[in-house]
Amino acid sequence: MNIAIFGMGYVGAVSAACLARDGHQVFGVDVDPTKLDLLRQGYSPIVEEGIQELTSNVVEQGRLTVTDNVDEAIGQCALSFVCVGTPSQPNGSQDLGAIEKVAAQIGEALARHDQYHVVVIRSTVRPGTVMDRVRPVLEQHSGKQLGEGFGLAFQPEFLREGTSIKDYDNPPFTVVGGDSQRTLDGIRPVFEHLPCEFVGTDIGTAEMLKYACNAFHAVKIVFANEIGRLGQSLGVDSREVMRLVTQDRQLNISPAYLRPGFAFGGSCLPKDLRALLYIAKEQDMEVPMLAGVIPSNQQQIDHALQFILRSGKRRVGMIGLSFKSGTDDLRESPLVTLAEQLVGKGIELRIHDPNVQLSRLIGANRRYIEEKLPHLGRLLVDDAAELIGDADIVLLGLSDANLVEQVVSEASEAQVVLDLVGMPGRDRLRAAYRGICW
Ligand SMILES: NC(=O)c1ccc[n+]([C@@H]2O[C@H](COP(=O)([O-])OP(=O)(O)OC[C@H]3O[C@@H](n4cnc5c(N)ncnc54)[C@H](O)[C@@H]3O)[C@@H](O)[C@H]2O)c1
Numbered sequence: 001m002n003i004a005i006f007g008m009g010y011v012g013a014v015s016a017a018c019l020a021r022d023g024h025q026v027f028g029v030d031v032d033p034t035k036l037d038l039l040r041q042g043y044s045p046i047v048e049e050g051i052q053e054l055t056s057n058v059v060e061q062g063r064l065t066v067t068d069n070v071d072e073a074i075g076q077c078a079l080s081f082v083c084v085g086t087p088s089q090p091n092g093s094q095d096l097g098a099i100e101k102v103a104a105q106i107g108e109a110l111a112r113h114d115q116y117h118v119v120v121i122r123s124t125v126r127p128g129t130v131m132d133r134v135r136p137v138l139e140q141h142s143g144k145q146l147g148e149g150f151g152l153a154f155q156p157e158f159l160r161e162g163t164s165i166k167d168y169d170n171p172p173f174t175v176v177g178g179d180s181q182r183t184l185d186g187i188r189p190v191f192e193h194l195p196c197e198f199v200g201t202d203i204g205t206a207e208m209l210k211y212a213c214n215a216f217h218a219v220k221i222v223f224a225n226e227i228g229r230l231g232q233s234l235g236v237d238s239r240e241v242m243r244l245v246t247q248d249r250q251l252n253i254s255p256a257y258l259r260p261g262f263a264f265g266g267s268c269l270p271k272d273l274r275a276l277l278y279i280a281k282e283q284d285m286e287v288p289m290l291a292g293v294i295p296s297n298q299q300q301i302d303h304a305l306q307f308i309l310r311s312g313k314r315r316v317g318m319i320g321l322s323f324k325s326g327t328d329d330l331r332e333s334p335l336v337t338l339a340e341q342l343v344g345k346g347i348e349l350r351i352h353d354p355n356v357q358l359s360r361l362i363g364a365n366r367r368y369i370e371e372k373l374p375h376l377g378r379l380l381v382d383d384a385a386e387l388i389g390d391a392d393i394v395l396l397g398l399s400d401a402n403l404v405e406q407v408v409s410e411a412s413e414a415q416v417v418l419d420l421v422g423m424p425g426r427d428r429l430r431a432a433y434r435g436i437c438w
Pocket residue numbers: 006007008009010011012029030031032035083084085086098101102122123124125157158159160161
């Protein structure tokens with residue numbers, strides 16, 4: 001294919017050289033004359049393992065040419081990748097100036113050419129940028145509508161500087177958010193030879209994915225380093241600790257605990273986190289990320305509370321009370337905290353939790369409820385149907401298949417379901433639906 005690349009920096013220069021190596025005819029566009037001169041002579045503008053040889057090969061073979069003439073590049077290509085910088089402004093917001101300038105230039109060129117063109121944004125941009133900022137600029141300058149004259153996509157770039165050619169050839173996956181199937185089908189052939197899955201999705205998901213990945217990487221580094229500092233202060237070999245942490249592929253390095261949902265609680269996580277923070281205090285050590293975990297967890301409970309209070313509805317039916325599905329353990333349950341806050345705000349609350357009900361009957365949790373939570377014990381109802389029927393808001397905090405099905409079939413148009421667990425079957429709900437954070 002003939003492919004135009006806008007921005008010959010780290011991402012653009014590597015993509016251009018690799019695409020040309022893979023047999024495509026690549027037109028590199030940049031505003032920096034020094035970079036263009038270097039490339040014309042076969043030199044890569046960046047320093048990376050293997051990039052000099054690759055660049056000089058593809059330039060010599062005539063498969064990578066560069067220009068500052070946007071019209072010339074667009075006129076010969078059906079596909080563009082935009083890889084210009086999106087640096088931070090002093091207040092932390094993203095400077096989209098270069099993206100918007102390129103979009104205007106591409107739009108003007110599209111106005112002069114009839115061929116259908118797909119524009120793929122590869123620069124990291126905040127969710128909403130492609131459809132709300134890039135699309136209007138392209139439409140205004142081209143005089144064409146999205147889907148008629150051009151397609152639009154966002155494809156996050158996962159390469160890392162230092163190993164970028166290897167990363168280009170072995171990405172974790174290829175994810176493309178496109179405005180239509182036609183757009184995705186236009187991009188797929190460029191990447192389908194790579195040894196990974198090609199995932200087509202919507203543009204907002206793809207934009208957010210890049211931030212989620214980078215934030216996750218940063219959080220992993222800081223987590224390991226905070227554990228490292230704590231371990232060092234206690235005379236423990238923290239590299240060995242973290243080596244073993246990564247050996248656990250069931251709970252640690254796995255999808256476990258990585259789905260958005262409700263707050264954590266129970267008899268272990270809050271208690272052990274507090275103990276770890278106390279150790280840090282004893283050692284005169286700052287661990288801001290670990291220290292931020294419990295306040296962030298409380299924010300999740302508050303998020304549910306605020307939704308209910310702002311709705312103006314007064315009758316809430318809470319399904320679930322224990323700290324997670326499948327147990328009767330009420331210790332530090334976030335649902336107990338939420339229930340207490342709702343009661344404190346004068347909400348008419350009813351609670352149904354089959355496990356808590358059972359343990360109350362057979363006595364295991366009886367004393368705990370009677371001594372610690374008598375005010376909530378009185379709100380427990382045995383019949384889920386009665387609870388669902390009486391509520392303005394059904395708060396689903398338990399992923400019990402029968403109860404979920406009951407909510408799906410019994411909640412009516414006049415009710416709202418606040419889902420804390422990611423309920424299946426919500427497309428069949430007659431009630432209004434709201435996810436806790438999705
Ligand atoms: N560097 C990385 O490892 C990496 C990885 C993934 C994603 N990203 C993202 O990719 C984007 C590019 O990053 P980078 O490190 O390659 O940036 P960079 O600063 O190295 O390169 C950007 C290039 O765009 C050019 N440019 C600016 N305005 C232009 C215009 N109007 N027309 C044509 N070219 C123009 C600049 O001259 C420069 O050569 C950023 O959004 C970045 O966040 C970077």
